[in-house]
Amino acid sequence: MKIAIIHEDQRLTATLTDTPAARHFAELLPLALTLTDYAATEKVADLPATLPTQGSPKGMDPSVGDLTYYAPWGNLAIFYRDFGYANGLISLGRIEGGLGFLERPGPIAVRFERLPTE
Template structure:
């Protein structure tokens, strides 16, 4: 599934995988969020509700450009740097790695996430 993130006014095309969590995330779109920095590795934001974790692996090793859901906290994470394996992390999809520079540039980043037509 194709989605679009508008990061600081710049549109970025992204792709969601076919997991239950990604489909549940897509059902919440459109979303207006403010992503805040976490550990100089990712930007995070709370979602309106928790996502389905049905059939999800116990964790994942995120790479720069991964769009993920951290089930223990119920938040969205967009990684702009690689990070070690994390229990409870579910990869939802990818943004182009070139877009990660925009995320790393500021502590808080306004983003709109919507279905791409």
């Protein structure tokens, strides 16, 4: 499934993984969140619901552009810098192309929306 991450008149596209956590995230859409910087590595925001983690790997080593769920804190994390392995980090999908506005410092108000299927 493809989703859009929208900030003002700019749009990024991401492809979600076919996992229970990513499917549940998609059910929350449309969703407006304010992403804030964390550790000069990722943009994070609290989610309005806990995502399922059963069947997910115990953690992952995220890359730039990964859309993830950090289960211990229940938040969304989008990586704009490389990071090492983290327990409790679950892949939700990946942003296609550049990160655009996500690389800007400070909080960013965004909207996540499902894109029509082809």
